[in-house]
Amino acid sequence: MKKFFDRLILIDRRVIFLLISLSVIVPLLVKIELPLEVTPEVRRVFELVESLPDGSRILIPCEYAPDVMAEMEPMLYAILRQCYRKNLKVIVTALYPTGVNLIEKELRYMADQTGRKYGEDYTYLGYRPYPAAVILSMGQDFRQSFAVDFYGTPLDSLPMMKGVKNYKDVGLVLTVNATGGTEYWIIYGRERYNFPLAIGVTAVMGADYYNYLKTGQIVGIIPGLKGAAEYEKLIDHPEDAIRGMNIQSIVHLLIVVFVLIGNVGFFLSGQYRRKK
Amino acid sequence: MRRQLPLTITFVTAFTLAVQYFIPHRTFEILYEVSQVWLQIVGAFAMVLGIVSLWQLHWNKARGRKPGWGYSVVTLVCLTAMIVFGFTGPTKLGEVKAGGWIGPFNWSYDNVLNPLSATMFALLAYFIASAAYRAFRARTAIATILLLSAVIVMLGRVPLGDVISFGLFSKIANWLLYVPNVAAKRAIVIGVGLGVAAMSLKVMLGIERSYMGGE
Amino acid sequence: MSISTDIGVWVAAFFTLCIFSFLYKDNPFYKFAEHVAVGVSAGYWFVVLMKETLQPAVFLPLKQGRWNLVPGPLGIFLLILPVIIGLLLFFRFSKRYNYIARIPIALIYGIGAGPTLVQYLQNSVIRQMQPTMIKISFASWDSFSEVLIAVGVVCGLTYFFFSKEHRGTIGGVAKVGIWTLMIGFGATFGFTVMARVSLLIGRFVFLMRDWLGVIG
Numbered sequence: 279m280k281k282f283f284d285r286l287i288l289i290d291r292r293v294i295f296l297l298i299s300l301s302v303i304v305p306l307l308v309k310i311e312l313p314l315e316v317t318p319e320v321r322r323v324f325e326l327v328e329s330l331p332d333g334s335r336i337l338i339p340c341e342y343a344p345d346v347m348a349e350m351e352p353m354l355y356a357i358l359r360q361c362y363r364k365n366l367k368v369i370v371t372a373l374y375p376t377g378v379n380l381i382e383k384e385l386r387y388m389a390d391q392t393g394r395k396y397g398e399d400y401t402y403l404g405y406r407p408y409p410a411a412v413i414l415s416m417g418q419d420f421r422q423s424f425a426v427d428f429y430g431t432p433l434d435s436l437p438m439m440k441g442v443k444n445y446k447d448v449g450l451v452l453t454v455n456a457t458g459g460t461e462y463w464i465i466y467g468r469e470r471y472n473f474p475l476a477i478g479v480t481a482v483m484g485a486d487y488y489n490y491l492k493t494g495q496i497v498g499i500i501p502g503l504k505g506a507a508e509y510e511k512l513i514d515h516p517e518d519a520i521r522g523m524n525i526q527s528i529v530h531l532l533i534v535v536f537v538l539i540g541n542v543g544f545f546l547s548g549q550y551r552r553k554k
Numbered sequence: 555m556r557r558q559l560p561l562t563i564t565f566v567t568a569f570t571l572a573v574q575y576f577i578p579h580r581t582f583e584i585l586y587e588v589s590q591v592w593l594q595i596v597g598a599f600a601m602v603l604g605i606v607s608l609w610q611l612h613w614n615k616a617r618g619r620k621p622g623w624g625y626s627v628v629t630l631v632c633l634t635a636m637i638v639f640g641f642t643g644p645t646k647l648g649e650v651k652a653g654g655w656i657g658p659f660n661w662s663y664d665n666v667l668n669p670l671s672a673t674m675f676a677l678l679a680y681f682i683a684s685a686a687y688r689a690f691r692a693r694t695a696i697a698t699i700l701l702l703s704a705v706i707v708m709l710g711r712v713p714l715g716d717v718i719s720f721g722l723f724s725k726i727a728n729w730l731l732y733v734p735n736v737a738a739k740r741a742i743v744i745g746v747g748l749g750v751a752a753m754s755l756k757v758m759l760g761i762e763r764s765y766m767g768g769e
Numbered sequence: 770m771s772i773s774t775d776i777g778v779w780v781a782a783f784f785t786l787c788i789f790s791f792l793y794k795d796n797p798f799y800k801f802a803e804h805v806a807v808g809v810s811a812g813y814w815f816v817v818l819m820k821e822t823l824q825p826a827v828f829l830p831l832k833q834g835r836w837n838l839v840p841g842p843l844g845i846f847l848l849i850l851p852v853i854i855g856l857l858l859f860f861r862f863s864k865r866y867n868y869i870a871r872i873p874i875a876l877i878y879g880i881g882a883g884p885t886l887v888q889y890l891q892n893s894v895i896r897q898m899q900p901t902m903i904k905i906s907f908a909s910w911d912s913f914s915e916v917l918i919a920v921g922v923v924c925g926l927t928y929f930f931f932s933k934e935h936r937g938t939i940g941g942v943a944k945v946g947i948w949t950l951m952i953g954f955g956a957t958f959g960f961t962v963m964a965r966v967s968l969l970i971g972r973f974v975f976l977m978r979d980w981l982g983v984i985g
Contacts, residue, residue, distance in 0.1 A: 287687075287688065289687075291684040291687075291688070292792065292793065294680070294683055294684050294687055295680045295683075295684070295792045298679065298680055298683045298969075299973075302969060302970055302973045303973060303977070306973060306974065306977055306984055307977075307983070307984065312713035312714055312717060313713055313716065313717070314713050315713075315716060315721075315724060317728070343671060344667060344668035344669075344671040344672050345671040345672055345674065345675040345968070346672075346675065346964075346968065347668065347672055347971065348672065348676075348967050348968045348970060348971020348972070348974075349964060349967045349968065349971075375813075375814055375817045375818070375821075376667070376671070376810065376813060376814065376817075378817055378821060379645070379646070379647075379660060379663045379664075380663075380668065382646060382647055382648070383647060383664070386647055386648075396648075404821050405817060405821040405822070406594055406821065406822060406825075406826070407594050407597045407598055407601065407818070407822050408590070408593050408594050408597050410884075411590035411591070411593045411594055412590075412594070414586070414587075414590055414884075415587055415590050415591070418583070418587055421837060422587055422590075422591070422837070422838055423590075423591075423594070423826075424825075425825055425829065425830070425837060426825050426829065428646060428648070428821075429646060429648045429649070430825075464892065465888050465889065465892040465893070466884075466888060469888070469891065469892045469896065470888075480964050481960045481961070481963040481964035481967065482957075482960055482961045482964040482965075483960075484960045484963075484964075485707075485731065485735055485739070485953070485956040485957045485959075485960045486739055486957070488731050488732060488735055488736050488739065489735075489736045489739040489740045489743060489897070492732070492736050492740075492900060492918070493896060493897065493899070493900045494900075495892075495896065501960065502960065502963055502964055502967060503963070503964075503967035503970075504711055504712070504963065518971075518974065521974075522967060522970045522971070522974075523712065523713060524713065525970050526712055526963065526966055526967060526970065527712040527713050527714030527715070528714065529679075529966045529969075529970075530708045530709060530712045530714070530715070530962065530963070530966065531709070531712075531714055531718075532683075533682075533683050533686050533708065533962060533966075534705050534708060534709060536683060536686050536687035537686050537687070537690050537701065537705060539687070540686070540687045540688060540690060540691065541690075541691060541692055541701075544691050556868040556871070557871075559871075559872065559875075560871040560872055560874070560875035561875070563872060563875040563876055563879055564875045564876075564878050564879040564882070565879070566879070567876060567879030567880050567883060568878075568879040568880075568882040568883035568886070569883065570883065571879070571880060571883030571884050572882075572883040572884065572886050572887050575884065575887045575888075584838065584839065586884075587838055588838060588839065588847055589880045590880070591826060591838065591851075592850075592851040592854075592876070592880065593877065593880045593881070594822060594826055595822075595823070595826055595827060595848075595851040595852060595855055596851050596854055596855040596858075596873050596876055596877055597877060598818050598822040598823055598826075598855065599852075599855030599856065599858050599873070600855070600858060600873070600874075600877065601814065601818055602815065602818060603858045603859065603861065605811050605814060605815050606859075606862075608807070608811050609811075610862075622800075625800055625801065625803075625804040626804070628801060628804040628805060628808065629804045629805075629807050629808040629811075630808065631808065632804070632805050632807075632808025632809045632812065633807075633808040633809075633811050633812045633815075634812070635808075635812065636808065636809050636811075636812025636813055636815075636816065637812045637815055637816060639812075639816075640812065640813070640815070640816030640819075640820070641816065641819075645816060645820060659816070661777060662809060663809075663813060664777060664781075665777035665778070665780045665781045666780065666781070666784060666805065666809050667806070667809045667810060667813060668781070669781040669782075669784045669785045669972075669975070670784050670788065670802060670805065670806040670809070671806065671810070672785075672968065672971060672972060672975075673784070673785045673788040673789065673972050674788055674806065675965070675968045676965070676968040676969040676971065676972040677788060677789070677791065677792070678965045678968070679962075679965035679966045679968065679969035680792055680969070682961065682962055682965050686962070696947060696948065696951050697951075699948055699951045699952060699955065700951040700952075700954055700955040700958070701955065702955065703951065703952045703953075703954075703955025703956055703958075703959070704955040704956070704958040704959045704962075705959070706955075706959070707955065707956045707958075707959025707960065708959040708962055708963070711959065711960075711963060712963075727959075730952060730955075730956055731956055732914070733914050733917055733918055733921075734917070734921055734949050734952040734953065735952060735953045735956045736918055736921075737917070737918045737919075737920070737921025737922050737924075737925060737949050737953070738921065738925055738949050738950045738952060738953025738954070739953055740897050740901065740918070740921075740922045740925075741921070741922045741924075741925025741926050741928075741929070741946070741949070741950070742925070742950075742953070743893050743897050744893065744894055744897050744898065744922070744926060745926065745929050746893060747889045747890065747892070747893025747894040747897070748893075748894055750885060750889040750893065751885075751886050751889050751890045751893075751894070753882075754881075754882040754883075754885045754886035754889070755882075755886055757878050757879075757882040758879070758882050758883065758886065765874055765875075765878050766871050766874065766875070767871070
């Protein structure tokens, strides 16, 4: 028995890799549907966007790179669907350099899907370095950092940007963020200019921002793919996030089983006693 | 002078910008806004410097035929190609005529950079699983607390966890996230905030000089 | 099953599989893909910096002959000056004059440190301490939770206080602190697993849907 567990906990890691791969591939081929509960922190974001009057402006700073596209893209799509359904005017920035073209592609895709027009329904301001500096300057005037949009058009030439000067002219700032810039939006943006701020972040960062939710510095969090799946459920448009969560369940269960087997093997194999 | 001038610049700019925060006068606001634009411009040159340094590193490796120099050639070719594409063709989908080709820059971004970046991060899932199996041990009380908290959150935040525990895991996970997790993160944020403030003060007063490099 | 006929998708799939090949063992395909990633990424950054930063922030106002923030010739001077300061960074490559590169670095640090000092104190310290200073009440589950949070914060901060030895009462408080911190770290680990698995699912969806066409 001891030998069996000794061998078990020293198993080649490529076996583990194979099992993980299978735990993703099989549920993709065999569709699984599991019930999904919406958490309060995601519902708050949804309800806040719903409460904005039709036609009001929302600022969606997107700060992520292709690395985390799998988590953030479904989130952005779900948010944009809701915004366009409510006829909100969407202003987007991309304060992370390697995400600039990705965000553009995503905005154009969603505009095609929903029949939205650039300059009237959404505007893409593009990238500037040093997010803290940009966030602070936008509090005075968007045009300080973004005299022109991503395509070189002066902001005043865009119908939806007329009369938009700074954060006071947007109903909500909802940052879809996979970088430390999330904290900048809280520290340099929300705290200085006192606008309502909600965040959509990767799951890695999710746990860190419940604290800011408690202090009231942010109004809601959409954490990772789970948050995106909940948002898709709220807007009643299941897509990649809900599919992903069903697969994620299987993988998580497998990893928990690995942890349990590893620990049972560790204690039963005598390694625990030897190490003590 | 070689050290005094930079230290003076750091002190004057840091002190002025710290003090302007408390002076609600338009001149100081403009001063602050100008400083932020300066940061963007000088910062952009700093990033360009990084890219030039990268070029230099791989160029020296390729020229000196050091081990792995072939890969350095690959890096240099890709770097040059991307820059050439960026300045000779469209770099935004909005610049492309309807129905036209998106251009080599956009194509490389979509089909080379995106999948490479995304897959590199996706690899981590395998290593986390392997680490969970081989290294995540409940050896001590503290390690057990960490392990239990991780398992509860992992199962509590996925639909299957609710199914197998009749909703218990998600309730416990929510409590963990809203109470002890908040306490822990708040303590860390306060500690980090004090640390950052102390470091900023040290930079301002010239006590922290490592950014200037050696003599 | 309808396999993709788009050459771009095949190239993307090739690079994806090159990176995944590392799971078996380190190999030339992985190294090749890694170096392509570095080169393409750096080239991309350079183009974005030039076109998205320097062009609108510097070249465009200079071309127009005016800067919105500071009107007149003073504005133009204040735009040219940071460009000159930024160019000083390239003295880093000179063996004799590399100390000149300290000037722009000093400027970056100064502009960064000044506001950071004030804002981190306000937002990360004071704003976090405020909700911790609560009225102690056990009247409801929420107020009891707030007390628990406050206790956890104090204990956690005590753990990080190394000027006094963690013995006796201080040791006991620090111990509660480390337990609280471990719960936080466990939650973070759980979320980290979630994040990485999501990214893996994304890549498999690309391979099986966009490339091989075996799923819808």
